[in-house]
Amino acid sequence: MSENNPVLNIAIFVLFVGVTLVVVLRASRNNKTAADYYAGGRSFTGGQNGSAIAGDYLSAASFLGITGAIAVNGYDGFLYSIGFLVAWIVALLLVAELMRNTGKFTMADVLSFRLRQRPVRMAAAISTLAVSFFYLLAQMAGAGALVSLLLGVSGRVGQSIVIVVVGALMILYVLVGGMKGTTWVQIIKAVLLITGAGVMTFWVLALNGFSLNQLLDQAVQVAGADVLKPGKQYGANPLDFISLGLALVLGTAGLPHVLMRFYTVPTAKEARKSVVWAIWLIGLFYLFTLVLGYGAISLVGSDTILAAPGGVNSAAPLLALRLGGPILLGIISAVAFATILAVVAGLTITAAASFAHDIYGSVIKKGKADPAMEVKVGRITVVAIGAGAILGGVGVQGQNVAFLVALAFAVAASANLPTILYSLYWKRFTTRGAVASMYGGLISAVLLIVFSPVFSGKKTSVFGPDVDFAIFPLNNPGIVSIPLAFFLGWLFSIIPSKTPESAELAAEMEVRSMTGFGAEKAVSH
Template sequence: MNVIDQINPVINMIVFGAFVVLTMAIVLRVSKKQVSSTEFFAGGRSFSGPQNGIAISGDYLSAASFLGICGAIAVAGYDGFLYSVGFLVAWLVALLLVAELLRNTGRFTMADVLSFRLKQRPVRMAAAIATLAVCFFYLIAQMAGAGGLVALLMGFSGRFATGATVAVVGVVMIFYVIVGGMKGTTWVQIIKAVLLVSGAGILTIVVLAMFGFNFGTLLDQAVANSPDGEAILAPGLRYANPIDFLSLGLALVLGTAGLPHVLMRFYTVPTSKEARRSVVWAIWIIGVFYLFTLVLGFGAGALVGPELLSDPATPGGENAAAPLLALVIGGPVLMAIISAIAFATILAVVAGLAITAATSFAHDIYASVIKNGESSANEVKVARITVVVIGLLSIGGGIAAQGQNVAFLVALAFAVAASANLPTILFSLFWRRFNTTGALWSMYGGLISCVVLILLSPSVSGGPKSMIPNVDFAIFPLSNPGIVSIPLAFLLGIIGTLASKPEADHDAKAAEMEVRSFTGANAAGASDH
């Protein structure tokens, strides 16, 4: 009997429905009818370091972490585990270089930091566009994962049915954000993080128990079950080109410190000390989880089989590895629970991305650029409208990206974040000479080069696993453009700065930002009313 035939859509639907009702009840309970911008965008800065750390891990551990990485390890072994290593190491960059300094110098968004000592309107516009681009790429990945997961669990087949499930996820996400704002979204993320780590931990223990708690025995079975044999234990199975491998790793390691939806979480705590504690908690939770993915990935390879996961007829493809592993070892009920946790993962992450994009548009473009900072009374209203627009766009993108490994899609979002955001963040915090021209050259240059190279890469066209497999306009050879676009963005920031004069009050602003970033004087929480 095919393992797919054991799926029970009724059980899955009941468990899914129960989770959605529970989380909606929580969102309604913590939401307020009348909210200030601080309440809607930053949850009133009312979360402690541990709470925010758990929420950060809930925001960060996306469908890519649970569904995509498990599938990638099951099929490609060592090359798949690179995602886990890259995603985890990236947090060291965020902790050492960004977290506390960002919290001290910003208020709601990344653009608050970048525009602190530069010209407000052009820099905020560039930062907002970069934020929206990163969020859109990330949302596409989550929506693609949602479509494949629900199609698998409900027994749907065909692009129309899968697309309908993507639309349902988008509608639920829009509800979470419009009603609950950052506070409701944060509590959904906290609950989801606890469920995800607990579920993955239990699944890991069960898998290890089946092999006598001997990881070597598990690897032997995964090798025996793979058509590639021992090649899954060595690099090069998926990324035969070492430059492609390096490009992916560079994007993963540097991307986190430029992800706007992760950076925005640092503004939900009252002090920079709590921001620091947040990251420490997040690193521990995320680190333990990625150790689980190593066992779950090879466990899926050993017990489910990479051939089934690679079969185009398997709903969800590689992204179905963790749910199918749960089905094999625990039957339909365990599969329903693990899948509901995966579904919770997707909902929590898309809600976080949506509120980040909406905040960036309302706070940076509407209030600061269109209204020139004169009035922010309608910021929350504009943000809610933006959530609807973003939700509709992400639904369309998620439908177009069906069949792609979500970890791979998220790696593209990391490349955009590392190219468009990270250089400007680091230059703003650590280079006194940095000016507006350098910021604009770096952000627009990094963003445009990264997106163009993605569009011209095998990720989009020319291959059987491309987003558009039937045409070929791929002239850039690498699947991930990070190795080109990230250094280019740094270089453009340097050239733009040295080729232009600093602002009139440059020295005073730079000194003020340096003091604020390292001491927390007049930090975000102190200036809220």
């Protein structure tokens, strides 16, 4: 990294921020109603929304983490790409269209449609805030380490300043632009990320005569045949990968910031179209990561990557430096910076909408909140969440917080997806079943991760090897918490209740979810 040019990197960062701020300010002119602020006025086409979904979904963990995982662990690293991509098939076939038909702004609109509003909305809001916080904390901590490395900023104070700047920009984007501004930032970021990764992929393949076989042969010559064999990372405990795979594949369809994107399009047809667009864009990107990962092995070397500041996350920047020198590194650095900004902005507006719309509007005000006041509460929540994310990011510096992304997926798959599927497809589902499923999935996922080797007992644990209270042997709780949440939803629904659910609302939800009839009506019962 001695060739790194922080001044060039800062110049490209400032250019990106300037362009996106202009876009956000232009988008903010039309933020007059709650639908404008939370759902971008439902004015985006399927192609635009699909690009924004790709921008929201392809985080720094996707670009830097997966490229690094392939560069260090070969075949096992690419399993992440497969898991993340397959997850979109679940979202397309089971969730996207029905969610758009049934809801209004948030996941809780769907979950509480035919059930009792207050307990279900409260549980859904808590789950949404938990997933958003875990994901946000990981992104903010990663932003501090990554951007400090690329800008040549060293020390805890320097990283803290970087985290404050990222947090302040995030607050500004969401406060001013709402969902419309955030969406355009995500579209710009998706174009930059896929284009940048595509250029590097083309370059790596060109150096190998556009032959994937030759690239893989080069990687084998540098790192040995193990990089093409399964088991390098998960060979010791295959259950760990099964648990992680379940969380990745099922969690995507329950991620609140992804689900909220389905409400920014005018019709269910456009929602379905946006997911198809997202699958193509995300699939193309993950094919790029295969080439970039093995390209990093052959051109940089796994040992060099692990020895660099940032460890596995430095694989893509080092490959860019090796291919195009400081200029390409600066561009890829700006792309990584854009990636973090777009994802944290999407998470923040989702968490703010959940608090303002579900807790304030539906629980505190019992569905009678003034829409303008609800948006005002949402804006205040943005500032509070942004401040919390900044403080959290500064506080966890130096900690191994990579597990938080996997935990966010595990909570989404455990607390959210079972309730979503039961609400959409099972007529006998009840309020008690929904509450038990959401709280049970959330609490079990968090407790199992706390009592796993992620927190204690190993060199890579949060508390290190000297403290050991790990009683759960796996690094991801999905294999236990997901079936448990499905079971609790079923069990508490079949237990007879003195207050049966409304058969009329169940019938209305079935008609609306399947046909879209009445989808524009406010959910106010």
